[in-house]
Amino acid sequence: MMKLKNFKPHLVVAIATGLFLFNSCTENLKDDFDLDKAKEVFDETFPIKNVDPNHDWKTTQKKTINVRSYGDVGETYRITVFDSNPLDTKASANMLIHGYVSNSLVLNTPFDCPTIQKSVFVMRTDSKNRSIVKHVLVDDNITNVTFGAPQVASRANTRTDDVVIETQEAPFSLDELNTAMANAIELTEGVILEPSSVYKISAGTTFTSYIQSWKVGSNRTKILVYGKWEYPTKQSSGNSGYLGIEAGVDICIMPGGELAVPTDSEMKFNNSSRLVNYPNGKISGDCIYLANGSSNIMNYNVGDITLKQLHIDTNGYLYNCSTMNVEYLNFQNNAILTNQGKLIIDHSSEHCVVRNNCYFIADVFSGHLVLGKNSAAEFNKYNQRLSGGDWGRTLTMSSNSMLTVKEDAMWSGATFTGPSNGYALIKTGKVLGANSFSHSGNIYYEVEEFGFDLNDPYNDARYIAGIEFSKWGEAPLAIPAGDCTGEGNTPGDGGDEIEYKPMTYTYAFEDNYPNMGDYDMNDLVIDVAIDYELNPTTNKPKRTLLNVTIKAVGATKQLGAGLRIIRKNLNHPYAEYGIMSLNGLTINDLFIAPSYFNSFESMSTYPTFGLFGNAHYLLGQDTSKMLNTGLVKVDDKEVTKLTVYIWHENRDDVELFTKDDLDVFIGYKGTGTKRTEVHLYEFSQYGSTPNGETHDNIAAAAGNKTWALCIPNFRYPREYVSIKDAYPMFEGWAQDRNTNQDWYLHPIESKVYN
Numbered sequence: 031m032m033k034l035k036n037f038k039p040h041l042v043v044a045i046a047t048g049l050f051l052f053n054s055c056t057e058n059l060k061d062d063f064d065l066d067k068a069k070e071v072f073d074e075t076f077p078i079k080n081v082d083p084n085h086d087w088k089t090t091q092k093k094t095i096n097v098r099s100y101g102d103v104g105e106t107y108r109i110t111v112f113d114s115n116p117l118d119t120k121a122s123a124n125m126l127i128h129g130y131v132s133n134s135l136v137l138n139t140p141f142d143c144p145t146i147q148k149s150v151f152v153m154r155t156d157s158k159n160r161s162i163v164k165h166v167l168v169d170d171n172i173t174n175v176t177f178g179a180p181q182v183a184s185r186a187n188t189r190t191d192d193v194v195i196e197t198q199e200a201p202f203s204l205d206e207l208n209t210a211m212a213n214a215i216e217l218t219e220g221v222i223l224e225p226s227s228v229y230k231i232s233a234g235t236t237f238t239s240y241i242q243s244w245k246v247g248s249n250r251t252k253i254l255v256y257g258k259w260e261y262p263t264k265q266s267s268g269n270s271g272y273l274g275i276e277a278g279v280d281i282c283i284m285p286g287g288e289l290a291v292p293t294d295s296e297m298k299f300n301n302s303s304r305l306v307n308y309p310n311g312k313i314s315g316d317c318i319y320l321a322n323g324s325s326n327i328m329n330y331n332v333g334d335i336t337l338k339q340l341h342i343d344t345n346g347y348l349y350n351c352s353t354m355n356v357e358y359l360n361f362q363n364n365a366i367l368t369n370q371g372k373l374i375i376d377h378s379s380e381h382c383v384v385r386n387n388c389y390f391i392a393d394v395f396s397g398h399l400v401l402g403k404n405s406a407a408e409f410n411k412y413n414q415r416l417s418g419g420d421w422g423r424t425l426t427m428s429s430n431s432m433l434t435v436k437e438d439a440m441w442s443g444a445t446f447t448g449p450s451n452g453y454a455l456i457k458t459g460k461v462l463g464a465n466s467f468s469h470s471g472n473i474y475y476e477v478e479e480f481g482f483d484l485n486d487p488y489n490d491a492r493y494i495a496g497i498e499f500s501k502w503g504e505a506p507l508a509i510p511a512g513d514c515t516g517e518g519n520t521p522g523d524g525g526d527e528i529e530y531k532p533m534t535y536t537y538a539f540e541d542n543y544p545n546m547g548d549y550d551m552n553d554l555v556i557d558v559a560i561d562y563e564l565n566p567t568t569n570k571p572k573r574t575l576l577n578v579t580i581k582a583v584g585a586t587k588q589l590g591a592g593l594r595i596i597r598k599n600l601n602h603p604y605a606e607y608g609i610m611s612l613n614g615l616t617i618n619d620l621f622i623a624p625s626y627f628n629s630f631e632s633m634s635t636y637p638t639f640g641l642f643g644n645a646h647y648l649l650g651q652d653t654s655k656m657l658n659t660g661l662v663k664v665d666d667k668e669v670t671k672l673t674v675y676i677w678h679e680n681r682d683d684v685e686l687f688t689k690d691d692l693d694v695f696i697g698y699k700g701t702g703t704k705r706t707e708v709h710l711y712e713f714s715q716y717g718s719t720p721n722g723e724t725h726d727n728i729a730a731a732a733g734n735k736t737w738a739l740c741i742p743n744f745r746y747p748r749e750y751v752s753i754k755d756a757y758p759m760f761e762g763w764a765q766d767r768n769t770n771q772d773w774y775l776h777p778i779e780s781k782v783y784n
C-alpha cells in the first residue's frame with residue numbers, strides 16, 4: 031500500500047528533496063494502486079486547482095482551407111497561408127501551409143491553425159513574384175477563399191453591372207442661341223428683366239452691374255454673355271440681401287464670353303435659374319452658388335471654370351465635360367457633379383457626389399464617388415474632411431476604373447462597391463482605419479500600409495476580410511493610359527522570391543512524471559517547425575519536414591525525444607522516415623549509448639521513431655547542468671537542429687500530416703526496463719509506445735492534468751519558475767479553456783527565459 035498521507039504539496043520542497051510520490055515499481059502500482067488517493071494527491075499538487083474537466087491543453091486546431099483561383103490561363107500560382115500580413119515588412123509572418131492553384135487546380139488542405147488565430151492571410155503569388163493577399167476569417171472549420179473572378183463571356187445584350195454615366199447635351203444649341211442673339215437687348219445697369227426675352231452682353235464690352243430678375247418666372251428669359259460680366263460685390267448691390275439670379279433666367283456664357291465673380295462674393299442661382307458655359311466660355315472668381323436644385327435644373331459646363339468655391343445646394347446638379355478647377359466643392363445633400371472632362375479640386379465637403387467618367391484630381395476628397403468604366407481619380411487624401419473622416423461615404427467603381435490615394439485614406443464607415451464582371455483598382459497609401467468598412471464586387475487593392483493591427487480580428491481588420499490586396503504595382507490589372515486614365519496601370523514585376531519560415535511550435539515538457547514537478551515547463555524544450563513539400567501539379571503531399579531544434583534542457587536527467595505518427599496502416603515504404611542531423615552531428619550522436627531511443631522503433635499500429643536520446647550530449651554538456659533556462663547558457667549556434675523527413679510521396683490517399691498526427695514526446699529512464707514517456711495530453715488516449723511506459727493507472731489518476739504543452743513560438747519560464755507565475759493568465763486558461771487563450775502572449779518578462 032502506498033503511503034501518501036503525509037505528503038505535503040509544496041513544490042519547492044519536492045524539488046529540494048527529490049520527493050517522489052510513486053517510487054515503487056510498476057507492478058506494485060498495478061497491484062496496490064489506490065486510485066482515489068492518487069487523484070487526491072494530484073489535485074493537491076498540480077499547480078492549478080479546478081482544472082477545466084474538458085481541457086485538452088491544445089493551442090492549435092486542425093482546420094481546412096479551400097483555395098480557388100481565377101487567373102491567367104496556364105499560370106500556376108503559389109498559395110501561402112500566414113498568421114499575419116506577409117506584405118507588412120514590420121511583421122514577421124509565419125507560414126501555416128502552402129500549395130498551388132491554377133484555373134483548374136484547387137488547393138484543399140488541412141492545416142494547423144493556432145486557436146487564437148481568428149483570421150489568416152492567404153497569399154497568391156504568380157510566376158513573376160507578384161502577390162495578392164486576402165485576409166480571411168477562420169471562424170468555421172472550413173475556410174473557402176477565392177482569388178479573382180470567373181470571366182463572363184461577353185455577348186451582345188449581356189447585362190453589365192458597370193455604372194453608366196450618361197452623356198448629356200447642352201440645354202440649348204449654339205446655333206439656336208446665335209439666332210436668338212439677333213433680337214437680344216443689351217444689358218443695362220440695374221435692369222429689371224422682362225419675361226420671354228433675350229438679353230446680351232456684347233463682345234468687347236464689360237458689364238459690371240447686377241440685374242433684377244424677379245419678373246421672369248415661368249416664361250424663361252436668356253442672357254447671352256459674349257463680352258465680360260464682372261459680377262458686382264455684395265456691397266455694391268445696394269440691397270440688404272444679395273441679389274441672385276431668379277426663376278426662369280438662363281445665363282449662357284458664349285464662346286469668348288466671360289463671367290468673373292469678385293473676391294468674397296458669390297453669384298447665386300435661385301429657383302429655376304440656370305448656368306450654361308459654352309466652349310471657350312470662361313467662368314472664374316470666388317463662388318458660384320447653384321441653389322436651383324429643387325427645380326431639377328441641369329447646369330452645364332463645356333468651357334473653362336476656375337473658382338475658389340462651387341457651392342451646390344441639395345439636389346443641385348452640374349454636368350461638366352470640359353476643364354474645371356475648383357478649390358472647394360461645397361455640396362449639400364445629394365448635390366451631384368457629373369464629370370466627363372477633367373475636374374481638379376483642392377478639397378470637398380462630405381456631401382459631395384462626384385460621378386466621374388473621366389479624370390478627377392483632388393488634394394482631399396471626402397464625398398461620395400462613382401467611377402465609370404475606364405475612368406480615374408487621383409487624391410492625396412481620401413475621406414479626411416475632419417480628422418476622423420466622415421461616416422457613410424460610398425465609392426462605386428466600374429471595370430477598369432482606378433482610384434489612387436497617394437497619402438492617407440480613411441475607410442471607416444465607407445462602402446466600396448466594385449464590378450462583378452472585370453476588376454477595378456484602388457492604389458492607396460496608408461489606410462488609417464476600416465471600422466465598419468464594407469466592400470463588395472471585384473476590386474484589387476494596392477496598399478502601402480494598414481494603420482491598424484491586422485491581427486486583431488475584433489477591430490478594424492475584421493472589416494477588410496476578403497479584400498484582395500497587394501503591394502503597389504503587383505495587382506494583375508492592366509489599364510491603358512488615356513485622357514481619362516492618365517498613365518493607366520501597368521502591373522510591375524514582383525520582388526525576389528522570399529523564403530517564408532514555417533510556423534514554429536514549441537514543445538515544453540516536465541520530466542518528473544509520474545510525479546508532480548515544479549512546472550517550469552523547461553525540462554526539455556524543443557522547437558518543431560513543420561513544413562511540407564507538395565506536388566505542384568496535384569497538391570498531393572510529397573513529404574513532411576520537421577525541423578527539430580533543442581532549445582533548452584532545464585533538467586539534470588538524461589532526456590530523449592521521439593515521434594509517433596498517429597495514422598494507422600502507414601506501411602513501409604509509404605511512410606518512410608529519414609533523419610538528417612546538422613551541425614556536425616552524426617546519426618550515432620543522436621542515439622549514443624546509453625540511449626532510451628532508437629532511430630526507428632516501430633511500424634506497428636502507429637509508426638514510431640526516435641529523434642534523439644540525450645539532449646545534454648547533443649548540446650555538448652553533461653547531465654549535471656541545466657541548459658538555457660537561466661543557469662548555464664549554451665551558445666545558440668550550437669543548439670542542435672535535426673531535420674526529420676517523413677516521406678509519403680506517391681501515396682495519394684495520405685492526407686497531409688498535421689500537428690494533430692505528430693505525437694512528439696520525451697522519454698527517460700523509468701522504474702522498469704522501459705523508458706518512461708511524457709506525451710501531450712491530447713495523445714494520452716494512445717498510451718505509451720511499445721518501448722515505453724506511461725503508467726496507465728497513474729495516468730488515470732492524473733485525469734487531464736498534463737506534463738507537456740505545445741505552444742506556438744513559446745517563451746518558456748526560467749528555471750524553477752512555475753508557468754503559473756510566469757504567465758498570469760495561464761491559470762484562467764487552465765480552469766476554462768475557452769478563456770484567456772492568448773495567455774502565452776503575456777508573460778512577466780523577468781520570469782521567462784527567451
Ligand SMILES: [Ca+2]
Binds near residue numbers: 541549552553
Ligand atoms: Ca520542471
Ligand SMILES: [Ca+2]
Binds near residue numbers: 550552585659749750
Ligand atoms: Ca526545469
